[in-house]
Amino acid sequence: MSAPSLTSFSAYPIVQAPMAGGAANPRLATAVAAAGGLGFLAAGYKTPEAMYEEIRQLRDQSTHPFGVNLFMPQPRATDPSAVAVYAEQLAGEEAWYGTPLGDPEAGADDAYDAKVAILLEDPVPMVSFTFGCPSQKVLEAFRKAGTYTVVTATSVPEALAAQWAGADAVCVQGVEAGGHQGTHRDDPQLDNAGTGLLALLPQVREQVGLPLIAAGGLMRGGQIAAVLAAGADAAQLGTAFLVCPESGADPLHKRALTDPVFTRTELTRAFSGRPARTLVNRFVREHGPYAPPGYPQVHHLTAPLRKAAAAGGDPQGMALWAGQGHRLAREVSAGRLMELLIEELHAAREAGA
Template sequence: MLRILESKLCHLLQIENPIIQAGMAGGATTVDLLVGVSEAGGLATLGAAYMKPEDIRKTIKEVKSRVNKPFAVNLFCTTMDDNLTNLREVQSALNSFRQDLNITYGNSNIKTESLFDEQFQVLLDEKIPIISTAFGHLSTEKMQLAKERGIKVITMVTTVNEAILAEQAGSDVIVAQGSDAGGHRSTFDINTFPNGANIGTFSLVPQVVDHVNVPVVAAGGIMDARGIVASLALGAQGVQMGTQFLTCKESGIHPAYKDALLQSNEESTVITKSFSGRPARGIKNKFISEFENLGIEPLPFPSQNTLTTDIRKAAAKQNNPDYMSLWAGQATRLQKGNISAKQLICELMDEVKQMLGKM
């Protein structure tokens, strides 16, 4: 039974253990976290979607200086054009939150930087071995550039049709991301699925496995050895985990965010567009409750995300989780808490091997 761990996925990505640490944008994936995951034989992923190109380059170089193992970088494959149709109405609603935080009211000078092309070029320049994408697959041109350099491409999907499109586009690995997952899921077309494709992980995984020929990775609500073994039984060749890594010692999230995670349970999270304009699962707090009670449609992503940046930053400075985006999956009771990423992976794999050995 232990041979099930010797998957094509591990050989393809040159990792020892079939665990991918999710590329969580927004500062969670510190250099220390990436190094710890890599040293434990998992695939570390830098969540670089909101990072400036020069910061991505600096982080990549630092990781390479500390560990000689492959790691991935995750980017968002979506347009970053602003849609400010109901800006005045949304800004007026957000100003009540700014008043609570004693910060300056928002204005109409909103512009989101579109950095994808420069970010992608940094990955090529720095010879990153693995690129991971959310919200879509790489374009034909960029996929060809990646293939020419021997880069492996991982694409996150939330439906079978998205998985088929990703494989046809040239993706080497597909992450089947269920609605249990924390944060932004990778639904390609938000116009078709305004709240994201809400298919549970263990319903989605076997259906994706049956319709593509590349390795499939299960993601969403997987926190322990039982989830890993169940994913393997459904045909996945590995798992991607995010929420479990957020409370690791090396995680870069705010201490108040960690506390909120450790105090949460399976009933704590909701799917909301309030913070970013794109559906994401997080712990329900004052910001989500009050914004949604107003009945105002948030601006589309990325405009709403840009608009709420000052609120989230002020909340972090004031140690106020009521106004932070507390992204989390649905299985937070299973968090291991304040341990190192390396210890987390080692414990998980020991438990997996014990379970499989009993079988």
């Protein structure tokens, strides 16, 4: 059975990014799909049961196609002593927020096998993968189930690996993207060596024959037109949808995206042990230079601190994931944002023609 076309999933080539941590929820995905885009749910950090419940809710609200994103299991390559040293450094944060650090050994596979089993038993239209590439066996099983598969890649070799394994499409992520870099292998020697989207996209297009979804810093319809012209079949936006009322992001996080207090973004390991782009706040400045490579151990370690900071109304201790274009965020509904993006896309195409 041949896979459907990527462009058949939505009226417009606009994908709402699967932002883990609560931002991407059934309400946001429903609103995006109703306006002609492709909505996504994020299974990362959720239990298999919670993932299934969100899928059920989305199906109750919408008949449009949608996607679910999975995190790949991570290798056990972290030095426990380095994580322990980082935990000692965070002792002051424990005292400040009045909460103990989390257990760094709370799990490294994000219940991947259980989530795959659920999605194969009760298939969804699309499944994407981050932090690695599934096996040929898994991708073939999804193909037989009628599910379209997408693998996130941050380099040409990663995109080629996805094609070789049998993915239906590749999400090409530029270094401008907010949140985690979806690298297949976390190599500290490559920190800050990522490639910008408009430089990476044509390189992947020349060597990979699969449909491409472009992601990284996209906030306007003109940028969507640019990546489509550069070889993408669709554009994925995350930060642009983060401030919408339908988004499940914390209100402090939403306000911070356009708050002049936060002047720039940075790739940091401070919150999770993996490079992720966030607004630079006190936590990043004080702990980023010392955070070890150690995902998801560091993520589990800092989770209670981040939760306590949010509960206490302190954005200086939160992970404020944001793409480089965050200042272009528009506080409008997801449906209205889709209308604006579509208008800008059409205008850019007409100007180009």
